[in-house]
Amino acid sequence: MFRGQFIDHIMALRKVLDRALKRLRHMMKMILVLALGGQAMSNRPQRPAGRPSEQQRTSRPLTEEDPFPDLFPDNPSAQTTQRPQSKRQRTAPPPKQRERGGSRLGIGLFVFIGTLLGTLTGIAADAGGAADTIERFRSFFYPELCVAGSNTILGEGIEMAADWKRQFESENNVRVRIDGVGSVRGVERAVRGECVHVLAMSEPMTIEQYNALRGANVEIDCAAEVGYDIVAFVTDIGNRLPALLERNLRSILRGQITDWRTVGGAPGPIRLLARPGSGTTEVVLRNVAGWLDDNLDDDQYFPPGTDYIPCRSNDACLDTTLATPGSLYWVSTAWMRTQPEQFLRVMPILRGDERPINPLTEQVNLNEYPSSLVRPLYLYVLNSAAIPEENRALAREFLFFVRSVRGQMIVEKHYFYAFFNSPQGVRVELPPGFEPDETGLRPVCRA
Known part of the structure; x- marks a missing residue:
């Protein structure tokens, strides 16, 4: 893949340089034509001032009684003045010859300047294209930063990670590769030794996952929450049940309630949809x-x-949910906001007798939403013998950028919630070594 990209950059640079050279050759030709034309005009022999030309001798004479002297533009000079009483003719001095070469030179210069400006404009455009191509070619040799894991954070129609990537690349000599493969799949990639410098997870790392990484000689260098997300449930449009109690939802997910009639809905089987290996699935099941x-x-x-x-x-899950009567599926509300609203039937989850909250149509107060469906979003910087120090340093910088005001503005732009205002009752669970100190502050990176 990298060899193909390298060849593409070389070919693009060659095309831009070829266009610039053609424009330069054209400009040099114009300069040469102008120089030779001006020399020819200056070397043209001039007729002696005292000898009239054959045309002057044979042309119609201009007399004092001639009332229309301008009807002969090709004979601008007065060749003879004749008086009827005089037998002797007096030859008028010929006027100064008109310099036609200078006029032609001026027109040629005007044309040349216009052509030159057009050529220089083209060269400037080519230079801009060349600069862009050269920058892309140069970036091919930048170190690559691999960010993999949660689809909620990194992909699936949400441009948050793409915005992080663009801004971080604009400020650092680095190529950021984003792979939204799911939280569990991201851990598995890291355990197999694949390229994962920053691991994104939409649920806390379990002790089993932590031990699997340690068993593969992969250490966690940094760990922190980077925002919060709300999980909501959706069902098919024909389901008229107004809401579900949290305790009934638990029984449904564990297979103890299988019919909508049991929870106050129309008779029919409850069909659960889920994405295996998804961080959102892990959060809901846990x-x-x-x-x-x-x-x-x-x-x-x-x-x-x-x-x-x-x-x-x-x-795929939403398509199946809409096409399947009695279906129930869970997903990030940030992702749901990217979908057509008329096709979404949210199933509110209640803890008691409170008013149902639709997270897609209201400004949700995280402290009023069921805490079991509010989750922190995590980034982990990984370290191993196979990861160069330069990549580990860039991974740290990426995490600090995401946690900065600039990074958190991107978080809220995409309908997540900044970690600056942590909701009550939602625990931030981090691996061993990142516990709060005696003052209550947690380290983001190991010393």
Whole structure:
């Protein structure tokens, strides 16, 4: 892949330079034509002033009675003045010859200047294109920073990570590669030794995941929350149930309630959709269902005895939800805001008898939303013998940038919540070594 990109940059640079050279050759030709033309005009022989030309001798004479002297523009000089009483003719002195060469030189110069300006404009445009191509060619040799993990943070139609990438690359000599593969898949990539300098997760790292990284000689150099997200449930448009109680939702996710009639809805089976390996799935199963997958090596992502319908992406899950009566699916509200509102039927989750909250239509107060569905978003900087020091330093800088005001403005632009204003009752869970000190402050990076 990198060899192909290298060849593409070389070919693009060659095309830009070829265009610039053609324009320069054209400009040099114009200069040469002008120089030779001016020399020819200056070397043209001039007729002696005292000898009239053959045309002057044979042309119609201009007399004093001639009332229309301007009707002969090709004979501008008065050749003879004749008086009727005089036998002797007096020859008038010929006027100064008209300098035609100077006029032609002026027109040629005007044309040349116009052509020169057009050529220089073209060269300037080519130079701008060349500068851009050279910069892209130069960036090919920048160190690559691999950011992988949560789809909520890095992909699936949300441009937050792309905005981080653009701004961070504009301020640093680095190429940022974004891979939204899911939180669990991101950990698995790091354990296999694939390129992961910054790991993005939309749920806390479990002790099993932490131990798997340590077993692969991958250390966590930095760990911090970078924002908050709200998880909401959606169902098919035909489902008229106004809301679900949190305790009933727990029983549904664990397979103990399987019919909508049991929770006050129309009779019909409850069909659960989920993305295996998704951080959002991990949060819902752990925080709401109270189930934790403690074996990363098997393919059992859901509680035993349940009948979840797996889907590969948020788009695929939403399509299936809308097309399947009695379906229930969970997803980040930031992602839902990128979808057509008329196709979304949010199922509010209640803790008691409070008023239902629709997180898509209201300004949600995180302290009033069920805390089990509010989650921190995490970034982890990884370190191992295979990661160069330069990449580790850039990974740290990337984390600090995301946690800065500039990075947090991008977070809120995409309907997440900045970590500056942490909601009550939502724990930030970090791996060992990042506990708060005696003053209550947590280290972001190891010393």
